[in-house]
Amino acid sequence: MGTSVDVSYVFEYFFRLLPSVGITMKIVVLSLLIGSAVGMLVALPRLYRIPVLQRLSQVYVSFFRGTPLLIQLFLIYYGLPELLKLAAIDVSRMPVLVFVVTAYALHSGAFISEAIRAAVGAVDRGQVEAGYAIGMTGFQAFRRVVLPQAIAVAMPVLGNLIIANLKDTSLAFSLGIMELTGKAQTLPTMSQRFFESYLALALLYFILSFILEKLLYRLERRLLRHEAADGAAASRIRRRRVKEGDASGRLNLTEEGALR
Amino acid sequence: MIALKEIRKSFGRHEVLKGIDLEVEKGEVVAILGPSGSGKTALLRCISYLERPGSGRMQIGDVAVDCSHPSKKDIHRLRGRSAMVFQQYHLFRHKTALQNVMEGLVVVQNVPKEEARLRSVELLGKVGLGAKLDAYPSQLSGGQQQRVGIARALALDPDVILFDEPTSALDPELVGEVLAVIRKIAREGITMIIVTHEMAFAQEVASRIVFMDDGAVIEEGPASEFFRSPREERTRQFLRRMTPEAVYNI
Ligand SMILES: Nc1ncnc2c1ncn2[C@@H]1O[C@H](COP(=O)(O)OP(=O)(O)OP(=O)(O)O)[C@@H](O)[C@H]1O
Ligand SMILES: [Mg+2]
Numbered sequence: 327m328g329t330s331v332d333v334s335y336v337f338e339y340f341f342r343l344l345p346s347v348g349i350t351m352k353i354v355v356l357s358l359l360i361g362s363a364v365g366m367l368v369a370l371p372r373l374y375r376i377p378v379l380q381r382l383s384q385v386y387v388s389f390f391r392g393t394p395l396l397i398q399l400f401l402i403y404y405g406l407p408e409l410l411k412l413a414a415i416d417v418s419r420m421p422v423l424v425f426v427v428t429a430y431a432l433h434s435g436a437f438i439s440e441a442i443r444a445a446v447g448a449v450d451r452g453q454v455e456a457g458y459a460i461g462m463t464g465f466q467a468f469r470r471v472v473l474p475q476a477i478a479v480a481m482p483v484l485g486n487l488i489i490a491n492l493k494d495t496s497l498a499f500s501l502g503i504m505e506l507t508g509k510a511q512t513l514p515t516m517s518q519r520f521f522e523s524y525l526a527l528a529l530l531y532f533i534l535s536f537i538l539e540k541l542l543y544r545l546e547r548r549l550l551r552h553e554a555a556d557g558a559a560a561s562r563i564r565r566r567r568v569k570e571g572d573a574s575g576r577l578n579l580t581e582e583g584a585l586r
Numbered sequence: 587m588i589a590l591k592e593i594r595k596s597f598g599r600h601e602v603l604k605g606i607d608l609e610v611e612k613g614e615v616v617a618i619l620g621p622s623g624s625g626k627t628a629l630l631r632c633i634s635y636l637e638r639p640g641s642g643r644m645q646i647g648d649v650a651v652d653c654s655h656p657s658k659k660d661i662h663r664l665r666g667r668s669a670m671v672f673q674q675y676h677l678f679r680h681k682t683a684l685q686n687v688m689e690g691l692v693v694v695q696n697v698p699k700e701e702a703r704l705r706s707v708e709l710l711g712k713v714g715l716g717a718k719l720d721a722y723p724s725q726l727s728g729g730q731q732q733r734v735g736i737a738r739a740l741a742l743d744p745d746v747i748l749f750d751e752p753t754s755a756l757d758p759e760l761v762g763e764v765l766a767v768i769r770k771i772a773r774e775g776i777t778m779i780i781v782t783h784e785m786a787f788a789q790e791v792a793s794r795i796v797f798m799d800d801g802a803v804i805e806e807g808p809a810s811e812f813f814r815s816p817r818e819e820r821t822r823q824f825l826r827r828m829t830p831e832a833v834y835n836i
Binding site: 460463474475551 | 681
């Protein structure tokens with residue numbers, strides 16, 4: 327190994343890593359899409375207090391929040407085929423990527439469901455009643471009134487989740503996926519310039535996170551454009567929120583009319 | 587037009603509506619008065635079916651429901667016949683004034699978007715907000731928000747509009763503009779039930795007053811008679827507390 331850092335290697339590796347951004351982003355995007363759907367589905371039983379499903383979703387969330395992601399990757403890679411074998415489904419020819427995406431989707435799904443649950447609780451009950459009063463069904467009120475506002479409220483938390491998800495994909499190499507981190511480990515086998523390779527890798531993750539952060543921030547601003555931009559109005563809104571929170575209590579979707 | 591028969595409602599063991607009978611003719615403006623906790627809000631919430639009455643019969647327009655065992659379809663149809671203006675406005679905060687008014691037309695009544703837009707613009711004009719179509723609730727004063735709330739209720743062309751203390755969350759200087767709008771639509775012959783603590787306004791705008799106490803209707807009558815010569819002792823007590831002499835002695 328060389329005595330000092332050779333910047334030219336950092337550059338070289340940086341550019342040789344670029345093609346692997348695709349596979350990393352593929353994991354991020356697919357797992358977040360599926361994870362959002364899973365998170366939504368898992369949040370519903372708890373929001374609507376559906377007896378047995380509510381417990382199940384709690385267990386699911388605790389498990390995926392309470393165990394290391396790396397272990398989850400292995401459990402799903404080795405365990406899922408066995409489980410599916412019981413149902414006479416053979417997945418031995420399935421690409422590894424499918425298992426990786428499944429694991430990341432289930433992992434982020436647990437966090438997303440918690441974010442959605444908290445955010446739905448922050449949308450005031452009065453607007454839902456206003457929806458019913460103009461004749462909406464429970465489903466319409468949820469979709470048109472609660473969800474858009476809940477997503478806006480959850481955006482900062484979801485943003486953190488997305489960035490975390492990007493960084494977590496670096497674990498996928500342990501199942502042999504040649505994403506950014508996997509690639510970065512193979513590049514210096516000849517030169518032995520591992521430090522330079524990891525430096526280029528860190529730089530690349532940082533740039534990706536930075537871009538994502540900016541995009542998410544703009545999205546958040548857009549989603550919250552209905553809450554006035556100027557400081558005075560914003561604090562008025564906060565005060566109003568606090569006041570209403572006391573008066574009408576938290577949103578309780580189990581009441582009359584919810585989700586028919 | 588609207589007929590309530592023996593409407594009862596309990597929260598746990600506490601009966602807050604003890605068999606309410608009420609009939610409202612088309613075009614009538616009825617003001618409901620009564621001390622705090624007498625069940626005025628509970629009654630309006632039952633009429634709009636935001637709360638389920640325990641028993642009784644209810645008819646609004648051509649929809650009649652037996653409240654002991656209503657079907658989901660009944661409830662949905664009944665809700666479609668009334669509209670509500672809330673004390674706290676409850677506008678959809680992620681939608682502009684125009685979108686708030688259009689929402690019911692487009693989503694519930696399936697009116698084509700362009701038609702809904704035209705009607706909503708007209709209604710916002712009527713409540714004096716023609717220049718605020720694209721403002722979000724957070725950019726509007728309380729009085730303006732409540733006027734959007736009124737336009738949203740009007741848009742649905744309901745058989746009755748229910749007002750629950752529409753001005754009591756407002757700063758005093760904003761009360762007038764909202765009352766003016768209610769006065770205006772009252773003159774257009776829209777059926778309304780208004781819960782209010784504004785005695786002078788009730789006397790002026792309502793054709794009939796209903797006085798409630800402790801979950802029951804104690805007394806009702808034409809507005810002029812009600813204030814001049816209340817029959818029940820409880821009504822007299824209430825009016826003494828609520829009104830300056832000048833109004834009481836008209
Ligand atoms: N969700 C609820 N759970 C339990 N009790 C309730 C609930 N809502 C209202 N009540 C009770 O029902 C009674 C009638 O309340 P309601 O809000 O209808 O009174 P009101 O006449 O509108 O009073 P105000 O003039 O203060 O608005 C009160 O005793 C109140 O405590
Ligand atoms: Mg009340």
